[in-house]
Amino acid sequence: MTSLTSPDPLTTTPSAAGRKPVISRDDVIAAAIKLLGPHRSVSSLSLREVAREAGIAPNSFYRQFRDMDELAVALIEMAGSSLRQIIGEARQRARTNRSVVRGSVEAFMAQLRSDDRLLHILLREGTVGSDAFKQAVDRQLNFFEEELQRDLIRLAAANRTGLYEPALTAKAITRLVFAMGATAMDLPADKLPELSEQLVVMVRMILTGTRALAANPRELQADLP
Amino acid sequence: MTSLTSPDPLTTTPSAAGRKPVISRDDVIAAAIKLLGPHRSVSSLSLREVAREAGIAPNSFYRQFRDMDELAVALIEMAGSSLRQIIGEARQRARTNRSVVRGSVEAFMAQLRSDDRLLHILLREGTVGSDAFKQAVDRQLNFFEEELQRDLIRLAAANRTGLYEPALTAKAITRLVFAMGATAMDLPADKLPELSEQLVVMVRMILTGTRALAANPRELQADLP
DNA sequence: TGTACATCAGTGAACGCGCGTTCACTGATGTAC
DNA sequence: TGTACATCAGTGAACGCGCGTTCACTGATGTAC
Numbered sequence: 001m002t003s004l005t006s007p008d009p010l011t012t013t014p015s016a017a018g019r020k021p022v023i024s025r026d027d028v029i030a031a032a033i034k035l036l037g038p039h040r041s042v043s044s045l046s047l048r049e050v051a052r053e054a055g056i057a058p059n060s061f062y063r064q065f066r067d068m069d070e071l072a073v074a075l076i077e078m079a080g081s082s083l084r085q086i087i088g089e090a091r092q093r094a095r096t097n098r099s100v101v102r103g104s105v106e107a108f109m110a111q112l113r114s115d116d117r118l119l120h121i122l123l124r125e126g127t128v129g130s131d132a133f134k135q136a137v138d139r140q141l142n143f144f145e146e147e148l149q150r151d152l153i154r155l156a157a158a159n160r161t162g163l164y165e166p167a168l169t170a171k172a173i174t175r176l177v178f179a180m181g182a183t184a185m186d187l188p189a190d191k192l193p194e195l196s197e198q199l200v201v202m203v204r205m206i207l208t209g210t211r212a213l214a215a216n217p218r219e220l221q222a223d224l225p
Numbered sequence: 226m227t228s229l230t231s232p233d234p235l236t237t238t239p240s241a242a243g244r245k246p247v248i249s250r251d252d253v254i255a256a257a258i259k260l261l262g263p264h265r266s267v268s269s270l271s272l273r274e275v276a277r278e279a280g281i282a283p284n285s286f287y288r289q290f291r292d293m294d295e296l297a298v299a300l301i302e303m304a305g306s307s308l309r310q311i312i313g314e315a316r317q318r319a320r321t322n323r324s325v326v327r328g329s330v331e332a333f334m335a336q337l338r339s340d341d342r343l344l345h346i347l348l349r350e351g352t353v354g355s356d357a358f359k360q361a362v363d364r365q366l367n368f369f370e371e372e373l374q375r376d377l378i379r380l381a382a383a384n385r386t387g388l389y390e391p392a393l394t395a396k397a398i399t400r401l402v403f404a405m406g407a408t409a410m411d412l413p414a415d416k417l418p419e420l421s422e423q424l425v426v427m428v429r430m431i432l433t434g435t436r437a438l439a440a441n442p443r444e445l446q447a448d449l450p
Numbered sequence: 451t452g453t454a455c456a457t458c459a460g461t462g463a464a465c466g467c468g469c470g471t472t473c474a475c476t477g478a479t480g481t482a483c
Numbered sequence: 484t485g486t487a488c489a490t491c492a493g494t495g496a497a498c499g500c501g502c503g504t505t506c507a508c509t510g511a512t513g514t515a516c
Contacts, residue, residue: 041353124352172427179404202397209434
């Protein structure tokens with residue numbers, strides 16, 4: 001998990017002279033995350049609400065962010081890098097074990113249920129809110145796709161199998177996992193294992209398909225299961 | 226396209242006596258649709274805004290709907306049935322032609338660009354808003370999956386190929402198409418053909434995969450492309 | 451060390467606004483006879 | 484046909500509320516000497 005308290009030298013003002021800040025950007029971010037839930041998206045939060053939760057005056061918010069959009073983008077980026085780290089670790093672990101797919105899917109689902117709401121942000125804010133919002137989410141999804149693609153290529157080489165359009169394969173898997181994750185967000189916890197299992201099979205359908213197509217691209221023409 | 230003016234006997238009050246209504250539910254619905262756009266989701270519309278667009282007093286809204294949620298659910302259901310009809314027609318047409326996948330994907334993409342914003346509603350409102358919202362969207366997606374599954378089974382039988390878990394295959398395709406559609410919503414029109422092409426390949430990956438798995442389920446264990 | 455000063459993080463009060471919802475109402479349209 | 488009456492679709496005004504944003508401010512903390 002990305003720490004909420006480590007200062008970011010790029011965003012924290014140097015304050016060469018004058019008083020040291022007692023409120024940090026991260027305090028405000030933490031307050032916003034606390035307010036998120038199954039029925040609250042970032043775009044539905046008000047500035048005053050976040051300020052209230054952070055224990056500061058509404059106008060003090062402006063010392064940290066230009067507006068709510070800037071806060072939202074910060075949240076999205078934090079969520080993306082956190083998720084990539086977690087899935088990356090899951091892949092490392094799985095590589096020495098057995099199933100990369102199952103390991104990654106389960107790490108994803110576990111993260112969905114974790115206390116910090118970061119993944120929820122990525123899943124939800126992609127379709128609503130300002131352009132800045134959507135672009136930020138899309139950027140994170142692209143990072144994710146790139147890492148997945150690299151992994152797919154490496155593993156395909158190791159197993160001496162082919163990949164029909166690795167980029168497209170990675171994109172399909174990423175989008176499908178996120179779409180299913182968005183559904184899972186609102187499910188009771190006991191339905192999750194079943195959904196995990198479904199998702200594992202779905203991902204393997206894509207993997208089996210891309211491998212079969214690499215072996216025999218003419219199957220692409222046969223327009224039919 | 227579902228007509229906006231045909232009366233629904235289940236929702237229109239009989240008005241056994243008294244004045245006939247001059248505002249219909251459909252007028253209000255049409256006003257709401259008119260307000261939707263790339264930056265306006267149903268959940269961001271206010272009651273007063275819709276009333277203004279419909280040319281009625283804010284409180285007249287209550288004669289038609291209990292609240293905005295009820296309007297949203299009506300919109301979602303209308304969007305779902307409209308889309309299913311369009312894709313159904315596309316499948317019929319494609320069956321006599323050549324590619325069912327390409328035909329359906331292109332019909333979907335065309336609908337995405339059509340003047341009525343109905344598809345946008347389905348793509349957007351699934352992740353935000355009240356539970357009633359999300360359930361309504363999910364219900365429509367399920368209808369969609371069921372029809373697709375029926376089609377897949379029929380076609381597989383006709384081609385003497387197998388299907389590994391038809392329900393899961395239909396679900397994977399549906400969710401992937403809707404996820405990619407949500408991305409496409411905000412793209413400039415000239416990027417759409419490329420995205421259509423990508424989506425066609427993705428869907429065929431899944432179809433090729435489900436067929437290969439049906440032929441040889443042991444591939445499911447080989448955890449790797 | 452002590453003193454004078456500059457900085458600026460955080461505040462309290464106020465603004466105008468659009469919102470959802472309520473109330474009592476009006477008057478056109480339909481029904482009964 | 485004409486008249487008296489009932490219905491109820493739609494309204495205008497008003498309410499209290501939370502919102503984003505602004506302003507002039509305070510006073511703790513740092514720096515200069």
